[in-house]
Amino acid sequence: MxxxxxxxxxxxxxxxxxxxxxxxxxxxxxxxxxxxxxxxxxxxxxxxxxxxxxxxxxxxxxxxxxxxxxKDAEPGEAPDARNTVRAVKNGPVYVRGNLEILSADGELVHRDTRLALCRCGDSGNKPFCDNTHIEQKFEAPAGMADRESAPGTEPGALRMTLALNGPILMSGPYSVVDEEGKVLFESEKGALCRCGRSSNKPFCDGAHKQGWTAD
Ligand code: FES
CATH class of the missing domain: 3.30.70.20 (Alpha-Beta Plaits)
Known part of the structure; x- marks a missing residue:
């Protein structure tokens, strides 16, 4: 990566x-x-x-x-206390917190505290956003589809597995927030679309199976 x-x-x-x-x-x-x-x-x-x-x-x-x-005596960056996910209108998904990215076979490939993840499907630096959505005139709402809250019971890392030519599989506690930081719902599971084709953005609806590849 x-x-x-x-x-x-x-x-x-x-x-x-x-x-x-x-x-x-x-x-x-x-x-x-x-x-x-x-x-x-x-x-x-x-x-x-x-x-x-x-x-x-x-x-x-x-x-x-x-x-x-x-390099002085002060501590380095600590992750936000709560893992948060925010879909940006016509752009990436911002994720903050204690974050782990895993390959499709479960290998930990990246740790971070702040990420902008591609959701148009065309970034040249997947899974990160590289602003290709602007050239592509990608359209997606900022909000999230209505979901019932199912908060995680344990604090901890948000593990995001990059399914092979498919969505980002979320595992771990997270809150979906709007631009002002208001919590829309909480969950500990979910599949975020990263091909750009879902009719239920930001979630996957299986449309990636019609030929999208992550390479
Ligand atoms: S990853 Fe886009 S529909 Fe599944």
């Missing part, structure tokens, strides 16, 4: 950046332009702010393109 990172650091904090994971949500530049300025080279200056404000800003990055490591 390609997540090659560039590193920008001083003796208090290291900022890492994955260009392929960046979808230009622009939370960084709008919150802390002295550190993150796309018009400057290099565009990240770790000396432009205090480590705490840099860390606060990076935790707002929905794609996980930005990460940090503390």
């Amino acid at each position: 390609d997540d090659k990172r560039r590193r920008y650091e001083n003796d208090r904090i290291a900022i890492t950046f994955s260009p392929r994971r960046c979808i230009h949500a622009a939370e960084c530049g709008s919150n802390l332009s002295a550190v993150f300025d796309a018009g400057r080279k290099p565009w990240i200056n770790p000396d432009g702010g205090e480590p705490n404000e840099i860390a606060d800003t990076i935790r707002k990055c929905p794609s996980g393109a930005l990460q940090y490591e503390r």
Whole structure:
């Protein structure tokens, strides 16, 4: 899974950046332009702010393109207390929390705290979004289909298995939230469409079986 990172650091904090994971949500530049300025080279200056404000800003990055490591005595990023899933209108699914991605045969291939997952089916960097949905004029609502809440009983990791040429199979507690963070429902199971063809987005309805491949 390609997540090659560039590193920008001083003796208090290291900022890492994955260009392929960046979808230009622009939370960084709008919150802390002295550190993150796309018009400057290099565009990240770790000396432009205090480590705490840099860390606060990076935790707002929905794609996980930005990460940090503390080199002072402060702890690194902890996952959000609650795993959350949010479908972005005509775009990816944002997932936050204690996250694990597994291959179809159950191997753990990626751990993270913030992800933007492709749901148009055409990203060149699956399972991550790479903004291909914009060129493809992908259309999907922001909301979630009505579902009955079935909250998980135990806190823990949200495991997301990439079914072979099929959906993302969710296992573990999560809350589906809207743009304001309001909880729409809770669950510990589910299959998220990643082919872009489902008529019941963001959930899979089996339409991927009509020839979609994840490669
Ligand atoms: S993954 Fe899209 S319909 Fe199943």
